[in-house]
Amino acid sequence: MRMLAALIAMLLSAPVLAQSALPPAPYANRQISDPAQERKAKALMETIRCLTCQSQSIADSDASLAGDMRSQIRERIMAGEEPEHIRAWLIERYGDWVSYEPTADPILWPLWGAPVLLIGLGLLVLRGRIRRKRS
Structure with a gap:
């Protein structure tokens, strides 16, 4: 009986053990100091699908992968890249499914x-x- 209880406890704790121990990306939850650049980044983030959650944009998701993607977008915006270029890069990297905007x-x-x-x-x-x- 104790063995069964230990097995159940191990199975229930598996999601906790799966959490990443890595710190979040630098700009995952920190905004860009320039409001115009932050608006560009936010607008782009709202059109990119979270690959983990699948029903949320990366702007709304708390998943670590979404945080990494938000950070990459903000860093590229601060480096002077245009949002459409970043979108094309994300689509090339993750596939058409990552974008909420339909293709033709x-x-x-x-x-x-x-x-x-x-x-x-x-x-x-x-x-x-x-x-x-x-x-």
């Missing part, structure tokens, strides 16, 4: 066109049913 790649055109096509087909079916009821 030709391979995705069927996804954008499918709703329009389905609405059009639905209207044609509805029109046909209305005509049959009137006859």
Whole structure:
């Protein structure tokens, strides 16, 4: 019985043991002193998805990876890089999924066109049913 209790305690404490012992990145939770640069950084952070949380932007997430990404964005903004260049770098590094802004790649055109096509087909079916009821 004691062995089972020890096993359960070990399993329940696993998430605590998984926490990083590393200190947070320098600009993870510290703002840039220049308000204009901080606004640029914040606007970009709100459009980048947290890779750990997946449903939050890195601006809202408390995950350590999100903190690292916030710090990198702030450091690059302070170095004079433009937000779009930083976004492109993040997309290149982590993939299209990291950005909340949809892309318009030709391979995705069927996804954008499918709703329009389905609405059009639905209207044609509805029109046909209305005509049959009137006859």
